Amino acid sequence: MDNTNAPKLLTRIKEFFVKKAASFKKNANIVRELVKKNVKIQYRNSAIGAIWTILNPLLNMLVMYFVFSNVLGYKDDKTYALYLLCGTITFALMRAGTTQSMTSLVNNRGLLTKNKISYFVFPVSNNLSAVINFAFSLIALLTVMIFVAFFNNVFEIFSPNLLLILVMVPALFLFSYGLSLILSALYVFFRDIQHFYNVFLTLWTYLTPMFYKVDRFANSEDLSAKFITAVINLNPMYHFVEFFRDAAYRCAENTQFVANCGEIINGVGTSEFWGELVKTNGLQKAMEMLETAQMYAPLPGAQEILILYGWGIGAFLVGTLVFLLTRRKFIFYI
């Protein structure tokens, strides 16, 4: 009996995976078409079309620059324009991804009740569209960087650290996507979430240092200032925003991750290292070399990356769990 059952079980497992792969392919197709449509439709019927994707963050930044550089007294900061722009476009990715995803299941009820589609395609496609818009905003960022560098003579803002943005974006996507899953699932059952989240977003905007800087609270003995600092530290968007600024233009002051990586690679490349490794205490030697590398240049980047991915993967896991546990009921409530 076992002999006859074994191949049957194998074919069943095979069938299962073939089916999964097929549905994954189908859903990937849907996501691609949805993203294409989202990006295309966004500025349809406007005279300059896609240029708005770049112009929009730029103009917003300019408004904020004229208001806050005077009010908050950052007129002497040569890179304040970049400070603003980095903050707003990072936050905009998360804001656009989550707010659009939140209502997406209910808004697409016509589709979902008439076709067999995975519920996941809507949060995924909305967040991917947000990432694409973010990528367009990077063009605005580069433009402003060139302006700032020429006018204020700060050419050191250009560095290979800019590539670290590529490390941040997947983490931010995961974070925004995880949050979207939770919000869209909640919205199916409680439509109030929309209003609640809108208010919460306003609060979140102010608790994320986008136009002010945290150092204004840093040395204060005031209790409320200490409290605000603590809250800001717990705010995941603070870490995303700051990491993005470090990567984009503050390399000289702060992150030297790329340089540190080079240091370590150089260390590993020496014959001394491999000679030690062959001996018994190879691992210990490796640790020592890592320490010397850190002494040369500390690694704030690595720790920050861990925080970003901690938030990203955490939100992703919680969101997926909430979604999986509730999705069977969606069809009755959308």
Place this chain on the structure above:
Amino acid sequence: MELENKTVQPEEIKAEDVKLENEAPSTEEDDIVIDVKNVSLDFYTRDEKVDNLKEFFVRLLRGKLERKKVRILDDISFQVKKGESIALIGHNGAGKSTMLKLLTEIYEPTEGTVKVKGKVAPLLNLGAGFDYEASGKENVYLNGAILGYPKKELDKKYQEIVDFAELHDHMHIPLKNYSSGMVARLGFAIAIDADPDILLVDEILSVGDESFRRKCSAKIEELRQKGVSFVIVSHNINEIKRLCQKAVWIEDSKVKAYGEVNEVCAEYKKYCDSLKH
């Protein structure tokens, strides 16, 4: 009612299972493309729809958050063999369209099993996947992806779809500027192009103008010749008799009659006439 159902059902299932196993040898089983066995579906609804937090908590505190179970389909069984077509008839709200949604796996049955072999193309509501801000072309690709065509296949089929829908000059304008007939034509053209093994049709054979309707009928006849199975929900008895061999009459969530199409339709007609008087 509830209690009765619960106590009686298991015995019935057992008895029928044994019968089915004895009657259907394995060779015939391969021919069955749709096998719906003792399917029941419950919807959970609250008395009034509680979809805001305040009400939710108020009711939670009062202990009034009990949900009402509504049985939409009750112990439905039928089979469709390859190349055979079946009609679902009954009054509005009897559960016919819900049955189609069970066949597309949009709903999962509360009890019983639904087995479907082969590629299913649902023609449930033409243009359900359409975005009216997007152009006709974009909608073809979006709806095609939703129906499960790979991109390459869609590139090949695109011209065919446009030809069938007769919308050559309109593919680049947004759908909101289409007439409802044009939208339906486009929806039909995409859905019908799926090369399905099973086509689920819900009241849509009266689409567009007379000439397009004739074209649809011809296409459906062509698919029928090819051996495609149909599951049709319709109130047009003549059409049903022309297209189907079998019929299921669903009334009040239950199967009232199941069998040869003319017999079931006759019984249904008799019942309808008796209601009128």
